[in-house]
Amino acid sequence: MKFQTEYGEVEITVNAIRRLVYLAVLETYGPISIGSDNWFSRWFSSEEGKIKVEEDEYGHLKIDIFVEVEFGTKVTEVGKNIEENVIHKLRAFANCENPEVNVHIIGVR
Structure with a gap:
């Protein structure tokens, strides 16, 4: 994701966005863990890796x-x-306007 400032162009990677989303979820009251929609990902990836971030050709997330x-x-x-x-x-730290955020509740513990 790239955007222009008065000082130049800033590029933010998808991994940085994923980390920012992960920290935002941890700050919210209610979630116990970040899971995944399939068993393979549950066993073989970190919690941060279970957040899917996609960017289209227009820069929308x-x-x-x-x-x-x-x-x-x-x-x-x-x-x-x-x-x-x-x-x-995302608006405050990454200058993202109107990201599409989908929260999937996969369980209650």
């Missing part, structure tokens, strides 16, 4: 986050809070 939530929390509220926190962090 699509982010899929797979989380397990704490028992007793409102699942819809946790998903909404994660989405809002991720969008806020």
